[in-house]
Structures are given as structure tokens and as C-alpha cells.
Amino acid sequence: MTKGIHLDDYHKGVSQWLLSNIHWLKSVECYPESGGAIDVPCGLFAISGWQPADHHPGNGQLSLTLHCEILIAFSVEYSTHQLDVRNAAMALSIEVDNNSFDIPGVKPARLIGASPDALHPELDDYAVWSVQFVQSVTVGKSEFEPEEYRAGIRLAVDPVDVDNSSEYNPLEVSNASAN
Structure with missing residues (x-):
């Protein structure tokens, strides 16, 4: 996508x-x-x-x-x-x-x-x-893309598959787990 x-x-x-x-x-x-x-x-x-x-x-x-x-x-x-x-x-x-x-x-x-x-x-x-x-x-935005994926920045650390959206987390979650 x-x-x-x-x-x-x-x-x-x-x-x-x-x-x-x-x-x-x-x-x-x-x-x-x-x-x-x-x-x-x-x-x-x-x-x-x-x-x-x-x-x-x-x-x-x-x-x-x-x-x-x-x-x-x-x-x-x-x-x-x-x-x-x-x-x-x-x-x-x-x-x-x-x-x-x-x-x-x-x-x-x-x-x-x-x-x-x-x-x-x-x-x-x-x-x-x-x-x-x-x-x-x-x-434009995809009609099939989840709204939470469209809004905000998502981050993956050393993803196995860079095209797999499940490996990415919202930046806020990534920042919280780093603290």
C-alpha cells in the first residue's frame, strides 16, 4: 500500500x-x-x-x-x-x-x-x-488504510519485512517503550 x-x-x-x-x-x-x-x-x-x-x-x-x-x-x-x-x-x-x-x-x-x-x-x-x-x-489517501495508520508517524526498529505494516508502531508507543 x-x-x-x-x-x-x-x-x-x-x-x-x-x-x-x-x-x-x-x-x-x-x-x-x-x-x-x-x-x-x-x-x-x-x-x-x-x-x-x-x-x-x-x-x-x-x-x-x-x-x-x-x-x-x-x-x-x-x-x-x-x-x-x-x-x-x-x-x-x-x-x-x-x-x-x-x-x-x-x-x-x-x-x-x-x-x-x-x-x-x-x-x-x-x-x-x-x-x-x-x-x-x-x-490521495487509501480508502482501505486504517485511520490510525494515516494519522501520525509509525516506527519500526530493524523490521524483517519493511512492507509489513504490523511491524510498525505509532511513534508515541515506540517512545514510551524506549523510556
């Missing part, structure tokens, strides 16, 4: 992974909310849409294929800015493909492609490439 993810958590997880693992990025921001000058090189991450996934859990949750995009913005002050941003897009493409971004319950991402971006006039002062990918996630 998979716990559904909230899109805010997914967005935060991808953004944090990018900042932690793509060391040449100075910042990762949301777009199109970004306005004004940005600290480059910068990644601008967005979920641009979704559609139903091929597999549905049948438990009240919804499996979706998210359409995602990371814009990479570089300064144009260097003569090699077009080559630099293109190489960065290639490097990011390699990192994105087959990546779950350390987010529990999401399927590995599949790269769709990368290309120069000219669709965002607010970024005309930068060299920008777009890396697009799709990723399957499950959203």
Missing part, C-alpha cells in the same frame, strides 16, 4: 534533491512565480500538468503521470554561455532520467527531452534551456 504524495511535497523534494546533488546550481526556484534577477546558474522547476497513469491502485487513490520541466538559466555575460547552458542541460538530463529524487512512493522519472527555451519572456536576459520529464506518482 502506497501513501499518496501531496504535490507540494513532491515539488519540495525535487527542488531539494536538485540543490543537494547538482552542485553547479546556485539556486532552485519555482516558476513562473520568480520575478526579477535570479542567482545563476539557476534551476526553475515546475509541474506543468498531469494525466492519469496507466495503472490505478483501485483503493480511492489516483495514480498520475506528472509532466515536469526544469529550466536552466545561465548568465549571458560569458562568450560561451550557449555552450555552457547546453552542456548543463545535457548533464541534468542524465541526472533526471530514471531518478526518484529520494521521494518515497514515486516511480523513476523518464526524460522526454531538452531544448532551448524561448517561451518565458521574463527570462530573456538569460541563456535558458528546458529539460522535460514525466514521473508517475500516487496522490
